[in-house]
Amino acid sequence: MNNFIYNTPTKVYFGKKEEEKIGTIIKEYGFKKVLLHYGKSSIKKNGLYDLVVSKLKENNIDFIELGGVEPNPKLSLVLEGVKLCKENNIDFILAVGGGSVIDSAKSISNGALVDFNPWLFSIKEKTSTAHIPVGVILTISAAGSDMSNSCVITNDETKEKRGFNSEENRPLFAILNPELTYTVSPYQTACGITDIMMHTLERYFSLGSDTPLTDNIALGLIKAVYDAGKIVIANPRDYNARATLMWANSLSHNGLTSCGRSFFMSVHQLEHELSGMYDEIAHGAGLAALWPSWARICYKGCPNRFKKFSNYVFNIPNTLDDSDILEGIDKLEEFFKNIGMPNSLRELKVSKESLEKLADNAMFHGKRTLKDIIEIDYSKALEILNKAY
């Protein structure tokens, strides 16, 4: 087991109607001026925007607004947010939405206290050491950004999508009411289910076998998401299944499922290139299209972990050859298909011609390889992309 730091300071308010506490929570922290940050029209349609505004006013909390965050949140809006924070002495950012809104808020929160472009954090030329606190009201179970240290931003000029991890990125608090996700579309729900699963799959399928507690937790989470995912697709208003997905969303990416492990997130890296290049591709859909091909090509890097996964999650009896492994991969691919996810890049209308460019981008144009259970260089990346096509 590797040494690790476990740092999950985000205070979680989980359950029905918890969002009604937003005014009193912010008031208790004593913040003076809030930037209310959100996406497109959904929170205005479903009444959440009105509720939040009324609670802020009720508690005499001064705020300004910045809406308009898009999926794959853009640097241009971040820069607008940074400007607003500096001009208005903002001391707290409230992100109401999903992972894109939260990541946009995180990038603003880091950028507001420095005199350079926060994109330098994303491309790791600068390290964040201070930020304006961010609070979250989550509306989609997917990215786990509500408790995580990660932040993924797309540079609209260069089309590059880059993630950076920093303990400064962890929100101060997160309000998670599963009921707020009832109205998420089946497709977006399925994308979220895939993303949640993938955050732990990519942690679990890594080298070493000396972390049984972390492994049991990881497999337990994957299984719970698999079971709840099927229920939610059939019945979007099943509270307990929505609650399972929402809590898994947080735990899957806050560090719990990788304590003591080194992991790689290669499929995430490949997918970031994909949705960076094709703005219309949802992150979860890209992951679903890529993972089975990654797994079939790379599983020999840690076959015993794949065997445990097949057995625990799908009740597949272990075999002496690799057939149980391949059956587990098939089962997960089938699950993705059943919840409405693509099984290939072709379904996502990716052009065959772009695969080489995607592989090259993922290698940062020859500057890196991906250290995975099997090392992924340019030709291996291209092999995965071709198999996923």
Place this chain on the structure above:
Amino acid sequence: MNNFIYNTPTKVYFGKKEEEKIGTIIKEYGFKKVLLHYGKSSIKKNGLYDLVVSKLKENNIDFIELGGVEPNPKLSLVLEGVKLCKENNIDFILAVGGGSVIDSAKSISNGALVDFNPWLFSIKEKTSTAHIPVGVILTISAAGSDMSNSCVITNDETKEKRGFNSEENRPLFAILNPELTYTVSPYQTACGITDIMMHTLERYFSLGSDTPLTDNIALGLIKAVYDAGKIVIANPRDYNARATLMWANSLSHNGLTSCGRSFFMSVHQLEHELSGMYDEIAHGAGLAALWPSWARICYKGCPNRFKKFSNYVFNIPNTLDDSDILEGIDKLEEFFKNIGMPNSLRELKVSKESLEKLADNAMFHGKRTLKDIIEIDYSKALEILNKAY
């Protein structure tokens, strides 16, 4: 799934040699005057005391000392600590030891900022709202006090042992190096294994079945502790097994394994009376002697959860009757015996005559019953104690 608040602010530094960072960590927080709190002679024998003192001096951190914490930490020493804090303007308490030292530190930390006896927190006549921050270097995997909100103190005058939970009780940081537990005696190691397991067993065996993610995590933890416990008893210097126990120690009592559930901790309540009355009884040993009898009497309150437990932890095939449940209870009792724990109160030299008094104390002399999967009143408590005799 019930609404819940999840609050685990304690920053964990986990792994080999992490204790060497203690000076720089305290320095970074900027604390001015430290109370170094510890137990009896063990940290002086194994060199940890010398290391900590040298790191504090190296970093020019001013400190005073209060050693002498005993198992079942005493109110009298807490009061001494409170006096020291007030007289010396202490702004940080460093607890070096196990659960007793940490709980003693927590009680001092709450008492230092008020002008009444902190025992009033323990008997719930006062609520804590502020405390001096506590940091931990853990030396025994057991109580999970390093991340928990709980604090158990024994009033040496009245012989009452009382726990109180408060978010103010959560330590600021915890340093967990599994190597520091290599020298814990086999008996104390076994007591710790029992305590760790029991914190999650008592959360898992509760009413409701709508928390599959929490349940999977809980069972995964119990299984990991069962497997690692056997390894550690056979080989006390197995790093990975010691590490599994240490990390489970924290996760088992920080709230993770009960998210969304209501639970009761009845066996803990009964055991507190036991080790309150018999100072020489170790908490874990008392729990091991009591749990199987509690389980055999109460399992019908949630039989399906017992069936899952038997199947997941011990691979016992599920049956149509209750035989799989009873076999699972037997297996855990056998495990306790194999690691050196008592299977009865008689082995702990409890007098048969004291059982009625124990049951009466546990009911706070007629003032309460224990709301468990089956309600435990005086006569049910006595039935459990008699069966455990």
